[in-house]
Amino acid sequence: MPPLARRNLFHDKVRLTVTLTGIVFAVVLIVVELGLFVGFTTTTSGLVDHSGADLWVASKNVPYIEQGVAFSERRLNQVRTIPGVAEAEKYIAHWTQWKRPDGSEESVQIVGFDVDSPLGRPWNLVQGRVEDLNTPDAIILDELYKEKLGVTRVGEVFEIRGHRARVVGFTRGIRSFTTSPYVFTSFKNAQDFVGLREDQTYFLLVKLTPGADVEKVRRAIGDQVKDIEVLTSHEFSRMTQVYWMFTTGAGVAVLLAALLGLIVGFVVVAQTIYATTMDHLREFGTLKAMGAANSYVYKVIIQQAAMSAVIGYVLGMAVSSFVVRASQHGGAAILMPWQMAVGMFFLTLTMCIGAALVSINKVTRLDPAIVFKG
Amino acid sequence: MQPAIAVRALEKTYTEGTAGVPALRGVDLDVHPGELVMLMGPSGSGKTTLLSIMGCILSPTSGSVQIAGNEVGNLNEKQLPAIRLEHIGFVFQGFNLFPTLTAGENVELMLDLKGLRGEKAKNRSLELLGQVGLAEKYATFPSDLSGGQKQRVAIARALAGDPQIVLADEPTAALDSQTGRTVMEMMAHLAHERDRAVVIVTHDSRVLSFADRIVRIEDGRIAKQRPEPEVPPELLVQSAILPDGIQIA
Numbered sequence: 315m316p317p318l319a320r321r322n323l324f325h326d327k328v329r330l331t332v333t334l335t336g337i338v339f340a341v342v343l344i345v346v347e348l349g350l351f352v353g354f355t356t357t358t359s360g361l362v363d364h365s366g367a368d369l370w371v372a373s374k375n376v377p378y379i380e381q382g383v384a385f386s387e388r389r390l391n392q393v394r395t396i397p398g399v400a401e402a403e404k405y406i407a408h409w410t411q412w413k414r415p416d417g418s419e420e421s422v423q424i425v426g427f428d429v430d431s432p433l434g435r436p437w438n439l440v441q442g443r444v445e446d447l448n449t450p451d452a453i454i455l456d457e458l459y460k461e462k463l464g465v466t467r468v469g470e471v472f473e474i475r476g477h478r479a480r481v482v483g484f485t486r487g488i489r490s491f492t493t494s495p496y497v498f499t500s501f502k503n504a505q506d507f508v509g510l511r512e513d514q515t516y517f518l519l520v521k522l523t524p525g526a527d528v529e530k531v532r533r534a535i536g537d538q539v540k541d542i543e544v545l546t547s548h549e550f551s552r553m554t555q556v557y558w559m560f561t562t563g564a565g566v567a568v569l570l571a572a573l574l575g576l577i578v579g580f581v582v583v584a585q586t587i588y589a590t591t592m593d594h595l596r597e598f599g600t601l602k603a604m605g606a607a608n609s610y611v612y613k614v615i616i617q618q619a620a621m622s623a624v625i626g627y628v629l630g631m632a633v634s635s636f637v638v639r640a641s642q643h644g645g646a647a648i649l650m651p652w653q654m655a656v657g658m659f660f661l662t663l664t665m666c667i668g669a670a671l672v673s674i675n676k677v678t679r680l681d682p683a684i685v686f687k688g
Numbered sequence: 689m690q691p692a693i694a695v696r697a698l699e700k701t702y703t704e705g706t707a708g709v710p711a712l713r714g715v716d717l718d719v720h721p722g723e724l725v726m727l728m729g730p731s732g733s734g735k736t737t738l739l740s741i742m743g744c745i746l747s748p749t750s751g752s753v754q755i756a757g758n759e760v761g762n763l764n765e766k767q768l769p770a771i772r773l774e775h776i777g778f779v780f781q782g783f784n785l786f787p788t789l790t791a792g793e794n795v796e797l798m799l800d801l802k803g804l805r806g807e808k809a810k811n812r813s814l815e816l817l818g819q820v821g822l823a824e825k826y827a828t829f830p831s832d833l834s835g836g837q838k839q840r841v842a843i844a845r846a847l848a849g850d851p852q853i854v855l856a857d858e859p860t861a862a863l864d865s866q867t868g869r870t871v872m873e874m875m876a877h878l879a880h881e882r883d884r885a886v887v888i889v890t891h892d893s894r895v896l897s898f899a900d901r902i903v904r905i906e907d908g909r910i911a912k913q914r915p916e917p918e919v920p921p922e923l924l925v926q927s928a929i930l931p932d933g934i935q936i937a
Contacts, residue, residue, distance in 0.1 A: 321788030605773025
């Protein structure tokens with residue numbers, strides 16, 4: 315087939331620019347909104363996903379990680395005796411107040427863990443070591459929140475719920491979904507920071523022995539330890555995500571924005587592809603008069619839409635990648651996993667071809683006698 | 689000899705709102721291979737409607753249309769493209785070339801519809817452009833061609849489908865007299881040397897000398913025909929009067 319679709323597409327540079335702008339706009343809008351959704355979702359369950367634990371032991375009916383209810387740490391020893399449990403440690407995730415140097419207070423989330431254990435540690439450390447938390451009053455926080463908390467460097471001392479807190483290190487990219495930054499510290503310090511009794515904990519993190527049956531160990535813990543609930547990390551992660559993204563409505567808002575991006579993008583693309591088809595209506599009439607079947611004309615229009623989609627996708631993803639990269643230094647993470655990038659390609663293709671179908675409808679009804687109208 | 693086109697009792701009525709506007713009222717006409725027929729008549733007389741029906745672009749309201757002996761008057765819009773592709777080539781007043789394709793590619797588009805692609809299509813396209821004296825314009829875009837050259841490319845494109853019938857709507861209207869004459873010589877050559885049935889709608893009295901037969905249509909009927917058909921259809925109006933001063937060669 316002579317390159318009619320390609321030539322038609324590139325012939326009118328202004329029209330091409332408008333079409334591609336529409337597609338790029340739609341791609342960027344959808345990627346940013348979906349990326350925010352993925353970023354938010356990932357952020358809500360970050361502590362659970364990076365805990366290294368296979369099972370979480372919590373009080374009954376805890377809906378998400380920030381809503382833990384204290385229970386006796388004596389259960390730790392009971393859990394450790396159950397076959398299949400390689401390691402179990404106490405863990406705290408709870409809100410408290412941070413006092414800035416100017417005297418104002420900020421809400422923070424204290425994350426307390428056993429510093430000598432691999433479970434529940436902070437990740438992406440860029441300054442300091444986790445072992446530094448063994449010293450009394452030591453804390454690690456994320457560099458994203460330095461300004462919010464009034465922190466400038468390692469060694470500075472602050473006050474958390476009346477207790478001294480000294481910064482010994484920084485992480486990078488550990489965001490909190492709420493406005494309260496995470497403050498990592500030893501379990502002992504955490505008890506002081508959140509006002510938890512010495513014999514209590516909020517969670518137990520459990521690591522299984524290699525090859526152990528997760529369900530079997532979970533049932534065993536549930537049977538032998540009273541008044542607790544045992545969740546796999548995956549379950550607890552999902553519960554936390556669902557709570558923040560859907561129960562609070564935050565995720566629905568972001569998803570609606572992504573849907574809006576899709577609709578707006580579709581309308582813009584449909585309008586421009588429709589206008590392009592209308593510009594070439596007489597040519598399509600000529601094609602039909604020459605004996606081309608409707609399917610031949612559809613092929614030209616769909617090829618045109620597909621080419622627009624591919625170019626628009628490439629440009630849109632280039633812009634999106636820039637936005638995603640820039641967001642790494644901001645308060646809201648926009649994530650673009652490869653599955654989303656691949657999915658976006660097919661979504662863009664579907665959107666453009668779907669838009670082309672609108673104009674195909676017009677061509678189907680086109681009277682080839684148009685060729686005789688001066 | 690079997691006519692390439694045979695229409696009988698042809699009626700076409702357009703609907704405007706709730707009213708019907710008759711465009712053709714009982715037309716009978718045969719066009720034979722090797723014959724160049726010109727349709728003349730005032731604007732709105734029905735000549736372009738007749739051309740469109742003979743070209744299988746419009747369906748008649750009633751009556752019979754036979755193309756190469758096959759009844760096509762009752763075919764639907766899904767079946768008609770195949771008839772057009774197989775039997776009919778069009779030449780338009782406004783050339784209707786694809787502006788984004790070169791002269792050669794315009795011809796190749798028709799060849800593509802006929803299933804000829806690649807190097808064979810290119811060679812055939814060059815050959816057809818050569819027949820209209822434009823082989824060297826293969827890679828030239830329509831915007832860089834003169835009106836006469838565009839119409840010659842359009843003729844080459846019409847011929848690419850190797851049609852038995854060539855239908856032309858005012859092919860010389862946008863051309864100067866010399867270029868129009870060249871185009872008409874080509875059309876006459878198609879009819880007389882290559883045995884095609886050629887039907888031309890025209891207002892251009894300068895080209896009437898090329899016609900084998902002139903059919904004058906008025907108010908949707910054949911008003912006059914000159915010369916009269918050798919074997920006239922039963923209902924053919926046979927009085928033949930040409931416009932003043934026009935001589936048939």
